[in-house]
Amino acid sequence: MKINTGAPVDGNEFFGRKRELQNMSAILGNNKKTSILIPGPRRIGKTSIVQEFIRQNSDKYKFIYLDLESRNSVIELCSDLTKKIEKEYPGFIKRRLDLKGTWNQLSEMFQQVNLPGVIGVTTGQITVDIKEIMDRMSDLFETLNKHNFIFALDEFSDFLLQLGNQGTEEAEQFLKWLRGLRQESKVRLIVSGSVNIISTVEELNLSNLINDMADIEIFPLTKE
Numbered sequence: 001m002k003i004n005t006g007a008p009v010d011g012n013e014f015f016g017r018k019r020e021l022q023n024m025s026a027i028l029g030n031n032k033k034t035s036i037l038i039p040g041p042r043r044i045g046k047t048s049i050v051q052e053f054i055r056q057n058s059d060k061y062k063f064i065y066l067d068l069e070s071r072n073s074v075i076e077l078c079s080d081l082t083k084k085i086e087k088e089y090p091g092f093i094k095r096r097l098d099l100k101g102t103w104n105q106l107s108e109m110f111q112q113v114n115l116p117g118v119i120g121v122t123t124g125q126i127t128v129d130i131k132e133i134m135d136r137m138s139d140l141f142e143t144l145n146k147h148n149f150i151f152a153l154d155e156f157s158d159f160l161l162q163l164g165n166q167g168t169e170e171a172e173q174f175l176k177w178l179r180g181l182r183q184e185s186k187v188r189l190i191v192s193g194s195v196n197i198i199s200t201v202e203e204l205n206l207s208n209l210i211n212d213m214a215d216i217e218i219f220p221l222t223k224e
Contacts, residue, residue: 020218024053027214028061028150028188035182035189037213039198046192046218050152053190062144064088065152068159068193074174075130077159078137079110081151085144093140096147102139109133134177142186150188157193157200168204175201175209182212189213 027034038046054063064084071077082103085093093099109132141149153159163171181187191197191213201207 020049020216021053021056023216024049024190025057027216032188033182033185035187035213036191036216037197037210038190038192038216038218039196045221046194047154049216049218050154050190050192054152060148062089062147062149063152064149065154067154069155071159072162074163074170074177075110075113075133078106078133079113081137082106082110082140096143099140099143102136102143106133106136106140109136138177138181138186141181142184145186145188150190152190152192155193156191157195157197159193160197160200160204161195164204168206171204172206172209175206179209179212 024036027036038050051065054065057063064081066077066081066084068077071080093103160171160175163174178187178189182189191210193200197210198207201210
């Protein structure tokens with residue numbers, strides 16, 4: 001059995017972590033309003049655990065996994081999330097009458113923003129268009145939450161740092177938005193990243209915006 005220290009492991013190369021996976025199952029199963037935060041140091045296997053949890057629980061929840069490392073703005077994240085929903089669950093939204101209006105509005109908005117490879121809205125800008133898209137995304141999340149969707153956002157710290165490169169306004173608005181969605185039971189998240197999330201939000205002075213999430217402690221693997 002090979003131990004990888006780079007890319008996430010799965011299948012026969014994934015072993016151990018029963019305690020962490022059981023904790024995640026208990027938290028999400030016992031409280032339908034709770035989201036999970038996986039801080040942990042580098043190279044301890046956070047992404048592997050998230051992906052293994054998704055594999056083991058795909059019959060219970062509808063997962064959307066998105067790596068945020070290459071995303072540069074909130075609007076780019078929202079656009080890619082909607083694309084991923086349609087790719088992973090083709091036709092799902094169009095089959096739900098209560099989602100059609102929201103879906104059509106979002107599609108039109110993203111087309112207007114000009115997304116031919118590069119997002120037209122730069123990091124740090126909180127425009128009316130972004131706020132309107134976030135409102136429509138909130139409507140989308142609320143309905144998807146009723147159908148057991150869970151969004152796994154990896155490399156969350158890198159995304160926050162990218163948002164914070166030109167000031168903390170967009171990072172703060174983003175975290176406030178997600179906190180509001182969680183508190184209103186509109187979205188459930190599994191958040192992880194190669195950089196410790198807690199230290200990242202502390203650096204941005206935004207720790208109070210993630211303290212409602214349940215931490216999952218990852219213990220180092222023993223030699224055995």
